[in-house]
Amino acid sequence: MLVARRLDEEAIALQRQGVLPAYAPAKGQEAAQVASGAALDLNRDFAFPTYREVGVAVGMGVDLAAYLASHRNIWHGGLYDPQSSRLAPLNAIVGGPVLHAVGWAMGAKLDGTGGAAIAYFGDGASSQGDVHEAMNFAGVYRLPVVFFCQNNGWAISVPTERQVAGGSVAARAASYGIESLRVDGNDALAVFEATRAALERAREGGGPTVIEAMTYRMGPHSTSDDPGRYRTLEDEQAWAGRDPLVVAAQQLTAEEVAAAEEHAAAVVREVRESLVSLDVRPGEELFSFVYREPTKSLLAQQRAWKEHLDA
Template sequence: MLVARRIDEEAIALQRQGALPGYAPSKGQEAAQVGSAAALDPTRDFAFPTYRDLGAAVAMGVDLVGYLSTHLGTWHGGMYDPVASRFAPFNAVVGGPVTHAVGWAMGAKLDGTGGAAITYFGDGASSQGDVHEAMNFAGVYRLPVVFFCQNNGWAISVPTDRQVAGGSVAKRAEGYGIEGVRVDGNDVRAVYEATRQALRSGEPVVIEAMTYRMGPHSTSDDPGRYRSLAEEQAWAERDPLRRAARELTETELNEAEAHADEVTRQVREGLLALGDRPGEELFDFVYREPTTALLEQKRAWKEASDV
């Protein structure tokens, strides 16, 4: 959790310095992400993240330089192996990873591997039609997929009570004939246990982790325009890192700080050392068999770039 917090802070700093074009902070949601991802069995389960799930990537051991390279647009889906890490390329389409996870879960059920999918999305994304269709499909076919909603209170600048009818994403599960669980998203142990049980059930489950986005929606957002300082301060008292730190000794905390600082240094240096990818890759990985039009575009690009 501390590694995720430090890298999150570093990514914001890199964006302010012009090294990253944009970034979606995850401060405050570390317990929800780390606790849920830690419950996965990396030999058989698979995660489908959004653009705000750095903590899940850290917990699953994803190469973090490769992960953050997605923000640079240097590669299609990030420069890490999603199959080896069991962590799909993160999806910037609101609600996008939910249907992908359901498709994977259908395959897992047909294969009889016993694995389960977990898909991350926010309270705002829960209002997307894709999420409804995915939950309905999973309910009909009894697919092994955990719909993990991080209810962080805000769909960009719109509060949850203005865009989630009924006020609870977990309660919607009943309409699809599946189990719905609401958990304290700032309690990493509670999140881990709820996710572990859901994954091992072999059934579709909706988990609504109640947490808070302590930072802006993105580095181009100003949360001070739509929420109060009093609200932010109240949630700061419930910071998941401060909560988890109470269970550790001073020695353990010092070791965690030193480890997080070292990992952050390595990630920063690795990210800044990345060079431009070969321009040909803009064309080489569009289709399995390139079209005539694409080959013509590649030829024109090479002629222009050689001038």
């Protein structure tokens, strides 16, 4: 979690320095992300992230410089290998990863691989029609998928109570015949156990589960956001005492925390150096991974692009 926090802070600094065009901070959500990612079986499960899952990448052991390459705008989806890392490319479509996870889960059920998918989304995304369709489909076909909602209190600037009818994302699961639970999203051990159990149940044919991890986005929605315009300092200070790193540190010795800080600093230093030194990818790759067989329209766009460069 310290690696995720310090890397998050470094990414914000790099954005302010002009290295990253934009970044979506994850401060406060480290327990929900790292612990759920660590619960996956990387030999058979698959994770589908949004644009704010740096902690999931840490928990899954993904190449972090390659992960952040997407935020640097060097290559769409990051430079890591999704197939071997078991982490799908970053997805900025609100609710989009949920559909992809359900599609993957259907494939896993049909080919009998025994793996499960986990779909990440926020409380704001839960109001998207795509999420309703995905949960309904997964419920009908009893698919091996875990819907992992990080309820961080805010859909950008709109509080949960103003956009989630009934106030609970987990409660919606009953409408689809899906198991659900709420968990303290700032308690890493609780998140790990809940996610591990839901994944195990999915792999054994028990169907999908909705996990609503109750947490708090301590920073802005993105580096272009000012949370001071829509929430109070008192609210932020109240949640500061429930910081997942503070909660975790209370279960460790001072020596263990110091060692973790030293490790995090070394990781961040290495990631920063690797990220800054990455070369820009060839522009032709914009057209290389759209279709298995390029369409006439895509080929026409590629020709127009080349003509523009040569003009």
